[in-house]
Amino acid sequence: MKRISILGSTGSIGTQTLEVVRNNKDMKVMALTAGSNVELMERQIREFSPELAVMRDPEKARELQQKVADLDVKVSAGMDGMIEAAEIPDADIVVTAVVGMIGIRPTIAAINAGKDIALANKETLVTAGHIIMPLAEEKGVRILPVDSEHSAIFQCLQGNQKNRIDKILLTASGGPFRSWTKEQMKNITLDDALHHPNWSMGHKITIDSSTMVNKGLEVMEARWLFGLELDQIQILIQPQSIIHSAVQFMDGAVIAQMGTPDMKLPIQYALCYPERRALPGERLDFAEIGQISFEKPDFEKFPGLMLAMQAAHIGGSMPTVFNAANEKAVALFLERKIAYPEIAELIAEAMEAHSYISEPSLEEILDTEMIIRDFVDYRYKGRNAQQ
Numbered sequence: 001m002k003r004i005s006i007l008g009s010t011g012s013i014g015t016q017t018l019e020v021v022r023n024n025k026d027m028k029v030m031a032l033t034a035g036s037n038v039e040l041m042e043r044q045i046r047e048f049s050p051e052l053a054v055m056r057d058p059e060k061a062r063e064l065q066q067k068v069a070d071l072d073v074k075v076s077a078g079m080d081g082m083i084e085a086a087e088i089p090d091a092d093i094v095v096t097a098v099v100g101m102i103g104i105r106p107t108i109a110a111i112n113a114g115k116d117i118a119l120a121n122k123e124t125l126v127t128a129g130h131i132i133m134p135l136a137e138e139k140g141v142r143i144l145p146v147d148s149e150h151s152a153i154f155q156c157l158q159g160n161q162k163n164r165i166d167k168i169l170l171t172a173s174g175g176p177f178r179s180w181t182k183e184q185m186k187n188i189t190l191d192d193a194l195h196h197p198n199w200s201m202g203h204k205i206t207i208d209s210s211t212m213v214n215k216g217l218e219v220m221e222a223r224w225l226f227g228l229e230l231d232q233i234q235i236l237i238q239p240q241s242i243i244h245s246a247v248q249f250m251d252g253a254v255i256a257q258m259g260t261p262d263m264k265l266p267i268q269y270a271l272c273y274p275e276r277r278a279l280p281g282e283r284l285d286f287a288e289i290g291q292i293s294f295e296k297p298d299f300e301k302f303p304g305l306m307l308a309m310q311a312a313h314i315g316g317s318m319p320t321v322f323n324a325a326n327e328k329a330v331a332l333f334l335e336r337k338i339a340y341p342e343i344a345e346l347i348a349e350a351m352e353a354h355s356y357i358s359e360p361s362l363e364e365i366l367d368t369e370m371i372i373r374d375f376v377d378y379r380y381k382g383r384n385a386q387q
């Protein structure tokens with residue numbers, strides 16, 4: 001029996017993880033956490049009977065407690081509750097499917113408790129990879145990628161030695177604005193940006209995919225997961241999302257993982273690793289597809305990607321600054337408070353103003369996040385006051 005704790009069970013990755021559980025009779029859910037979606041959490045508890053359910057919002061936790069008073073489930077709240085879910089005894093693996101840096105502390109708690117991690121929450125590795133990867137090694141736990149590109153790379157590496165990698169080809173669809181002109185991109189609306197051509201995902205990552213910030217975060221995620229130098233990671237635009245990523249080895253062989261876009265594959269692979277199990281769904285028909293095309297990324301058109309690469313090269317606390325500024329700016333864009341180009345502008349301003357820390361501790365990472373969130377809020381209010 002595989003016993004699983006899911007952090008962020010009501011989201012896109014969380015609900016698809018539960019679909020995988022539904023299709024695998026030897027999987028059992030031990031704990032579920034969510035932000036505020038009480039209705040869906042109640043349905044999930046009734047179907048999957050976890051021992052623990054957590055709402056980040058204490059008011060929502062009280063509401064949930066009343067709704068499930070007839071069941072034998074403990075309800076907890078807040079960050080303490082998320083950490084309790086991450087450490088829950090008897091779970092073998094924790095799926096980190098919350099969105100944003102909020103995942104750092106529960107992920108560290110899960111590793112300290114000896115749980116394997118099925119990692120979707122890339123923001124955690126981007127900001128605290130230098131703490132998490134050595135800790136995972138020390139505790140002997142596996143960090144199994146759920147992000148489709150990283151799962152693809154992980155699959156390509158099976159049976160091969162990591163020290164024989166020449167480079168990895170990190171593929172990207174290019175998002176909805178790949179073929180828009182810079183002029184057209186000035187007037188992008190929220191609805192335009194929420195329309196991803198190939199994947200259906202949570203709002204934050206959908207915006208990040210449209211700005212290509214997501215690919216920048218994935219470069220940093222890949223660097224930590226596979227222990228690579230930045231110049232060993234090449235971003236490659238592959239608009240049809242058929243090649244999920246590839247590895248070029250020292251002998252020139254390129255091994256790629258392909259398939260239809262379906263997050264249940266990387267989720268199931270992470271949960272069952274090293275076993276590969278059956279998964280129903282559409283299959284690729286290459287003769288029908290005809291051709292797969294490739295392009296170089298356009299760093300000028302996507303300033304968020306350029307800033308991500310700068311943050312990655314500077315390292316230290318700069319990826320935290322980049323990520324926290326992006327999280328806050330995207331939240332403002334989702335609330336229709338700023339225009340699309342302002343996302344990258346606010347990130348640039350935050351990076352410009354930051355005093356760099358070379359090896360930030362966990363406290364310094366979390367402090368930097370707070371400072372940057374306030375900074376972006378202040379700058380946004382300043383911009384509005386001028387208008």
Ligand code: NDP
Nearest residue numbers: 008009010011012013035036037056098120121122201202
């Ligand atoms: P969603 O927004 O769909 O889901 C986020 C989950 O986290 C929900 O359960 C939500 O609860 C919970 N949550 C949100 N805010 C908080 C908070 N402040 N405290 C505690 N819990 C919170 O996100 P996705 O599933 O799309 O993404 C999750 C992670 O996986 C991200 O890091 C993303 O980058 C990564 N990822 C996602 C992919 C995808 O296909 N969706 C692909 C690859 C990576 P509630 O529903 O109550 O708000």
Ligand code: MG
Nearest residue numbers: 147148149218
């Ligand atoms: Mg991805």
